[in-house]
Amino acid sequence: MIILAGCQSSQGDAAGGGTAAPAAAEAARERLKAAKAPIAAKVPDSGPMAQPDKSVVLVPCSVASEGCAQPAYAARQAAEAIGWKVKLIDGKDTADSQNAAVRQALTLHPDAIITFAINPSTIRGSLEQAREDGVTVIASSAVQSDLPDFSGIPSRTVWEETGSLLADYAIAETDGDVKALVLHDTGFEVLGARFDAFTGRLEECETCEILESQSFTFADLATAVPRMVQQMAQRHPDFNTVYIDYDYAVPAVLQGLRAIGAEDKIVLGSEGTSTSIASIRHQDGQTATTAVALDWIGWSNVDALNRIFAGESPEPAADALAVKLIDHAVATEQGIEGLWDGDVDFKSAYLKLWGVDRT
Structure with a gap:
């Protein structure tokens, strides 16, 4: 069951019980295995040579x-x-x-x-x-x-995975007893797929709740979001999870939580920025992120553009990107520092694909 609230506090008990919570947690852990493991993604197998003079x-x-x-x-x-x-x-x-x-x-x-x-x-x-x-x-x-x-x-599938995997993480870490505060930036249309996937996955968990959901925009991060988080947390002292759409906004969440001494909460963001990964590695507030290699996004867009210049479809360029769930264990055990590199030397692969001589 999922309970959504706007500015008002909501009351309610999660439906289900018995074996529902352990079953939900086990299913979530199973889905997380591949997302936490080294990714076997690769650049497209074929494509046009680099188009000159652009x-x-x-x-x-x-x-x-x-x-x-x-x-x-x-x-x-x-x-x-x-x-x-x-x-x-x-x-x-x-x-x-x-x-x-x-x-x-x-x-x-x-x-x-x-x-x-x-x-x-x-x-x-x-x-x-x-x-x-x-x-x-x-x-x-x-x-x-x-x-x-x-x-x-990234493709819509990638955006959805970045949200659903964060929900899986919360379900797994709480043994199917998520009590979440959710913040969604309505200023970036593309974030709707991530937000919907996160909330949708929680809807599938009978013993999970969204205690309150609020919207914000990028301009609210400096002052409004910390205050919003503080107020939401005070209205729902039993919360154990906070979700916000992207990593850049997580410091505003942490500011709000620290203002009221709320500790040991699951704090989730997405993108895989170097700041977020450092926070996760050092256990400095953020618990996990769903990362898409940010550099790879740039290189894959150049691949798409090169295909357009060559008169070909850009679609194959969108198939390379994958999503990785990074928490403290993944970051430390797999040696992820700074930006996640996609677990592969994609830059060399693209240069080879484009016929670029690196000597």
Whole structure:
């Protein structure tokens, strides 16, 4: 059973009992095995050689957020390795500034633009201008949309796995007795798949509860989210788990929890940023993350773009990415420090795929 509440406190007992909780926990542990193990992902087996003499502009939602910026930095590295001209323009957090960044990119007359974690619907005007100008646009970490030429990296399946595996982790760690506080950022449309997968998996657990769910946006992180977490925790002193959509927001959650002395709680985020992995390794507040190798996102988007330049479908480029559940044991036993690298040397593999001579 799952109980959802908005601003008001909710009362209720989890349904089920008996063997339901242990069975739910065991099923969750089984699903987690592959996600915690070294990943056997790989780059596509085939693809076009690097297309020469191209220029691309990269626009991350905000360079202040590692989850937005790191894939863009990695894409720059990949594009430069191919020999393309590259420029990066900061989207600076807001829809207006992101729209302006894309319009600025268009004045440079590039062959393509890649945006990172920017809703296509919020920059519709500039995307329509790009199409009119004949500039190819890839929207990375965005919902499927007809506005850009491609928006499938990461795939919806990956986004869903990042949410459902976090729910599995909470179910396993509480032996099927999750009592969760949930915070969802409604400003990034693509996060809906992760949020829905997390809450959906908890709905399958008869003995689990969502005590309260609240929404926020990126602009709320500095002050509103810590206060929101504090108030939610005070309304539900029996909570044992806090979920928030992405790692960059976890420090705001921890600030709220520490303000009221709430300790030994399961704190969950997603992305696999270097800050979150350090916190998990050192047991400094965050308990686990579902990581997609951020650098790999950038390189796979360049692979997609190269395929488009070659007149091929970009879809195979989206199939490479995998999700890893990283907690303290995984981080320490597998030696994961800083950013997770995907458990494979994907950069060398892409260069070989593209026919790039590294000597």
